Amino acid sequence: MTQTSMNTRPSAPRRTASAGFSLIEVLIAMVVFAIGVLSLAICIPLGTHKIDTAGNQTHASELAAQRAEALLITPYGDNDLTAGVHTDANNPVDGQYFVDWTVTDDAPVTACKRVVVQVSRGSASNTPDAQVVIVTPESGG
Secondary structure: OOOOOOOOOOOOOOOOOOOOOOHHHHHHHHHHHHHHHHHHHHHHHHHHHHHHHHHHHHHHHHHHHHHHHHHHOOOOOOHHHOOEEEEOOOOOEOOOEEEEEEEEEOOOOOOEEEEEEEEEEOOOOOOOOEEEEEEEEOOOO
16 A cells, blocks of 8 residues: 655646736627627617607697597587587697697598597697597487
8 A cells, every 4th residue: 555645735726827817808808798788778868759759749648539539528519519629718738739639520430520629739730649539429418
């Protein structure tokens, strides 16, 4: 039986020339990281714009629904339900929304009125952000 000495220590791993990262590898990693960060920086303003647009459209839809509900309880012979285009007396609502509605007699059937409520932002002539169509019948007899 051979005895090994207790005082021998394992040899330390040798360092080779390939240990660590070279300057080129670090620079390439930094360029890839910078491209990723800049891509995210471009997406943030686009996302913020989409959120603002959705919020404005939601508010316009709410205003259109409120006006439609008010017109549904309006008496059939009221001036707000005469044929033609009507505008909200409170325009611009909240400083930027324009509410108007168009009434068509005898549509879709006789003794009914078709009402199209539109809400535009910025100007009454802009493309509507929200639109609601209701039909109110003549009742009673």
